Amino acid sequence: MRSVTKGQVEISFSSDISYLELVQDVSDHIARLVGLDAESQYWIGLSLRESVTNAIQHGNQLDPTKLVVLRFDIQEDRLVITVRDQGEGVDEDQLPDPLDPENLLKPGGRGIFFVRSFMDKVSFRKSAEGHEVIMEKRLNHKNQGDENDD
Amino acid sequence: MRSVTKGQVEISFSSDISYLELVQDVSDHIARLVGLDAESQYWIGLSLRESVTNAIQHGNQLDPTKLVVLRFDIQEDRLVITVRDQGEGVDEDQLPDPLDPENLLKPGGRGIFFVRSFMDKVSFRKSAEGHEVIMEKRLNHKNQGDENDD
Amino acid sequence: MTIETRTANGVTILDIHGKITIGEGSAEIRNRVRDLLQADRKNILLNLGDVSYVDSSGIGELVSSYTTVTNQGGQLKLLNLTKKLRELLAITKLLTVFDTFDDEQEAIESFR
Amino acid sequence: MTIETRTANGVTILDIHGKITIGEGSAEIRNRVRDLLQADRKNILLNLGDVSYVDSSGIGELVSSYTTVTNQGGQLKLLNLTKKLRELLAITKLLTVFDTFDDEQEAIESFR
Ligand SMILES: Nc1ncnc2c1ncn2[C@@H]1O[C@H](COP(=O)(O)OP(=O)(O)O)[C@@H](O)[C@H]1O
Ligand SMILES: Nc1ncnc2c1ncn2[C@@H]1O[C@H](COP(=O)(O)OP(=O)(O)O)[C@@H](O)[C@H]1O
Numbered sequence: 001m002r003s004v005t006k007g008q009v010e011i012s013f014s015s016d017i018s019y020l021e022l023v024q025d026v027s028d029h030i031a032r033l034v035g036l037d038a039e040s041q042y043w044i045g046l047s048l049r050e051s052v053t054n055a056i057q058h059g060n061q062l063d064p065t066k067l068v069v070l071r072f073d074i075q076e077d078r079l080v081i082t083v084r085d086q087g088e089g090v091d092e093d094q095l096p097d098p099l100d101p102e103n104l105l106k107p108g109g110r111g112i113f114f115v116r117s118f119m120d121k122v123s124f125r126k127s128a129e130g131h132e133v134i135m136e137k138r139l140n141h142k143n144q145g146d147e148n149d150d
Numbered sequence: 151m152r153s154v155t156k157g158q159v160e161i162s163f164s165s166d167i168s169y170l171e172l173v174q175d176v177s178d179h180i181a182r183l184v185g186l187d188a189e190s191q192y193w194i195g196l197s198l199r200e201s202v203t204n205a206i207q208h209g210n211q212l213d214p215t216k217l218v219v220l221r222f223d224i225q226e227d228r229l230v231i232t233v234r235d236q237g238e239g240v241d242e243d244q245l246p247d248p249l250d251p252e253n254l255l256k257p258g259g260r261g262i263f264f265v266r267s268f269m270d271k272v273s274f275r276k277s278a279e280g281h282e283v284i285m286e287k288r289l290n291h292k293n294q295g296d297e298n299d300d
Numbered sequence: 301m302t303i304e305t306r307t308a309n310g311v312t313i314l315d316i317h318g319k320i321t322i323g324e325g326s327a328e329i330r331n332r333v334r335d336l337l338q339a340d341r342k343n344i345l346l347n348l349g350d351v352s353y354v355d356s357s358g359i360g361e362l363v364s365s366y367t368t369v370t371n372q373g374g375q376l377k378l379l380n381l382t383k384k385l386r387e388l389l390a391i392t393k394l395l396t397v398f399d400t401f402d403d404e405q406e407a408i409e410s411f412r
Numbered sequence: 413m414t415i416e417t418r419t420a421n422g423v424t425i426l427d428i429h430g431k432i433t434i435g436e437g438s439a440e441i442r443n444r445v446r447d448l449l450q451a452d453r454k455n456i457l458l459n460l461g462d463v464s465y466v467d468s469s470g471i472g473e474l475v476s477s478y479t480t481v482t483n484q485g486g487q488l489k490l491l492n493l494t495k496k497l498r499e500l501l502a503i504t505k506l507l508t509v510f511d512t513f514d515d516e517q518e519a520i521e522s523f524r
Contacts, residue, residue: 007164014157020435022179029172107472170323257360
């Protein structure tokens, strides 16, 4: 059941890994408010967790005085999630492919790959306020279940 | 167990009652991060819910284009929570006392009373950005339990 | 919130489940009570044992249901308060207004 | 995350509970594995049936444990993948790297 069809939620926090579970709680909650089923909630939560981990680690380099800003734009037909950090951003074209045989056994480099696998559209943007990852999930009958939103 | 001793989390959302449960989730989560026990978590969550309900209803008069901003300031010895709306604010001295016999059977007027009962310090402030309720909870051995923070 | 209705010895018992809060259609209790009064069922017992959360709106809802019933010469009493609800009613001095019970049989008999 | 250790037929089984994520000290598995290798216990089975969550760091943790063990001439295999973890290993092509099992007995015998 969908209880919000339009709206905006923004949350910002210090660059501290301790807030990752909070991010996931908020993500799950909003995914539920827009009527997404449990499966979609899960993969959106994971994508968000990866992007926020990157923002804290790579973007803000664990500097606790720097903030991560998370924005949920709830629209009729899509949920747009933006993660902003105060870093220099990432060069999309330079990202190594984690499926390349020479990268297969590397310990890292799968975060953005997960985000791209589970969201419908992913883009990166440099702005005056910092670096942003913009992730979109389309809302449609396929991913909207009949679950209780408690 | 306390996992955050210093930090800031800010969350803003459209004036829609649908976000109350989200507010409560976030509140519970942060109260847990600062090591508050389940009992304190509960009453802080209720206080916050009351203040946010007021911000949505009385402050922003349910106008969905107006935002409510919630800020959690995590300090060593206290948690300070601020709820800001875009309204005219409330005149503290004019608030009817819900315990007055003539008010006892009124349906409303107990929200701020609850906030004052459960938080250690409550104040109201008018600023350029809007009206704020500032609520403080002291952190000490009495209200910090040994609970798992999952 | 969901409400189930049953009757015992001329007393209508409303078993209330879930949250009595502003988001959860708290007017439902008041509406249900009004329907009962129209059907001339004036002895009403609210069983709150399965209520998971109450905010100040919910307290207001209980109070308006109480005054509506009392004004029509009926009686509204409360059964199975949770610890937290009892605390809210205590600090608002409403424990002195409501008749409250922890035993259903005792509550039902009190209406005689 | 918590890890319990047991042994069966020369295979060390690590029962892993909870989350394998960046926040949850995901280096714990790697450290435990290193200790085992130092004690010359080179047949290692990770039982992941009670793992509630894995992120990309957690996947990285499994991979580095795997390469560490393999480089020292040992074997590291996975038991009881959850549906979600299996999906993550599938899309990262790591299912082709890891030996995985749903039956503990079968997994233990595979080390012979
Ligand atoms: N927000 C960010 N700011 C700066 N660099 C980033 C950001 N996110 C990702 N990167 C860069 O892209 C690389 C790949 O990221 P990712 O796929 O998440 O894997 P990992 O974080 O494990 O390296 C990172 O190693 C980092 O160099
Ligand atoms: N954020 C706010 N902005 C404007 N007025 C407010 C605000 N919060 C409270 N008030 C005023 O104070 C009164 C008392 O609030 P409260 O104790 O929460 O009870 P209730 O909301 O049930 O009336 C409200 O009726 C309203 O007039």
